Amino acid sequence: MAACTSQHALISVKPPRASASFGSDRRAGNVRFVSATSCCPGSRKLGLVCASNSQSSVIEPAKLPSSPESGSTPKKSSEAALILIRHGESLWNEKNLFTGCVDVPLTPKGVNEAIEAGKRICNIPVDVIYTSSLIRAQMTAMLAMMQHRRKKVPIIVHKESERAHQWSQVYSEETKKQSIPVITAWQLNERMYGELQGLNKQETADLFGKDQVHEWRRSYDIPPPNGESLEMCAERAVSYFKEQIIPQLVSGKHVMIAAHGNSLRSIIMHLDKLTSQEVISLELSTGIPMLYIFKEGKFIRRGSPAGPSEAGVYAYTKYMHNYNQKLKQL
Numbered sequence: 001m002a003a004c005t006s007q008h009a010l011i012s013v014k015p016p017r018a019s020a021s022f023g024s025d026r027r028a029g030n031v032r033f034v035s036a037t038s039c040c041p042g043s044r045k046l047g048l049v050c051a052s053n054s055q056s057s058v059i060e061p062a063k064l065p066s067s068p069e070s071g072s073t074p075k076k077s078s079e080a081a082l083i084l085i086r087h088g089e090s091l092w093n094e095k096n097l098f099t100g101c102v103d104v105p106l107t108p109k110g111v112n113e114a115i116e117a118g119k120r121i122c123n124i125p126v127d128v129i130y131t132s133s134l135i136r137a138q139m140t141a142m143l144a145m146m147q148h149r150r151k152k153v154p155i156i157v158h159k160e161s162e163r164a165h166q167w168s169q170v171y172s173e174e175t176k177k178q179s180i181p182v183i184t185a186w187q188l189n190e191r192m193y194g195e196l197q198g199l200n201k202q203e204t205a206d207l208f209g210k211d212q213v214h215e216w217r218r219s220y221d222i223p224p225p226n227g228e229s230l231e232m233c234a235e236r237a238v239s240y241f242k243e244q245i246i247p248q249l250v251s252g253k254h255v256m257i258a259a260h261g262n263s264l265r266s267i268i269m270h271l272d273k274l275t276s277q278e279v280i281s282l283e284l285s286t287g288i289p290m291l292y293i294f295k296e297g298k299f300i301r302r303g304s305p306a307g308p309s310e311a312g313v314y315a316y317t318k319y320m321h322n323y324n325q326k327l328k329q330l
């Protein structure tokens with residue numbers, strides 16, 4: 001397989017729509033319209049920390065290839081898994097409140113969703129985890145990884161201060177090998193909902209009108225009062241994805257991202273080349289993992305793994321097949 005030498009080429013590829021599917025989502029034209037009940041058994045809708053340098057606080061994430069301008073090339077041609085997962089139900093999802101960047105934990109149902117999500121991906125390799133800086137995404141990432149067959153320990157990389165960095169060093173190479181770095185990044189946070197944060201969604205629709213509220217919630221470029229539009233959210237989330245996460249995939253690392261409805265909508269919009277009209281209909285359920293295979297510089301959408309016994313998932317790449325075979329021997 002040819003090595004990818006240009007990051008620009010990687011991010012401008014058109015995902016092969018024909019080969020992609022998300023559970024049993026319906027399509028209308030080019031758009032994946034995902035109904036509230038159609039995607040996966042048990043789901044309502046389609047169901048998806050900062051990078052350290054070589055002096056990393058806990059474990060070293062993959063050595064990132066330098067920018068294309070630097071002339072360095074990725075260490076190997078890549079074929080890697082990318083799992084996207086929106087956090088499980090939060091206490092404010094349950095209360096139907098606009099949440100945005102307010103840092104609210106999961107409900108017991110959200111905890112269960114994260115555990116179930118973890119079971120669905122428990123045989124898929126994960127080398128590095130990215131989450132937002134918000135607890136609901138971090139809880140989801142941790143709970144999901146605790147189900148993984150490989151039983152590596154997810155460890156949050158702390159870089160908020162030199163001391164946090166130094167004091168969280170791990171001094172055993174063997175222990176590092178049995179760990180997965182969890183990189184938190186505010187750029188993956190939920191879209192900032194401005195003056196809607198904390199308001200009840202139904203009451204807000206009653207007050208301002210259903211159409212106005214739908215425009216604030218789902219349009220691409222219309223921000224809620226003093227908040228971020230999806231376009232503004234994409235500026236930070238997709239930039240981070242391109243600058244920090246794609247290089248990991250290029251280097252052959254398998255990545256999981258646990259984030260939010262809208263930060264993930266912006267990333268999926270980028271991966272699937274959705275238009276600003278198409279993205280209006282893209283809905284993500286809480287706690288449903290979605291799999292892409294990154295291969296030869298392209299993202300191939302593989303839908304939501306139904307469970308570890310779904311044989312087809314492991315046929316996606318030779319590596320995943322072999323990995324699954326090895327897990328069976330554990």
Ligand SMILES: O=C(O)[C@@H](CO)OP(=O)(O)O
Binds near residue numbers: 099262
């Ligand atoms: O309240 C929020 O932060 C988001 C996600 O829960 O809501 P919406 O469904 O409007 O994107």
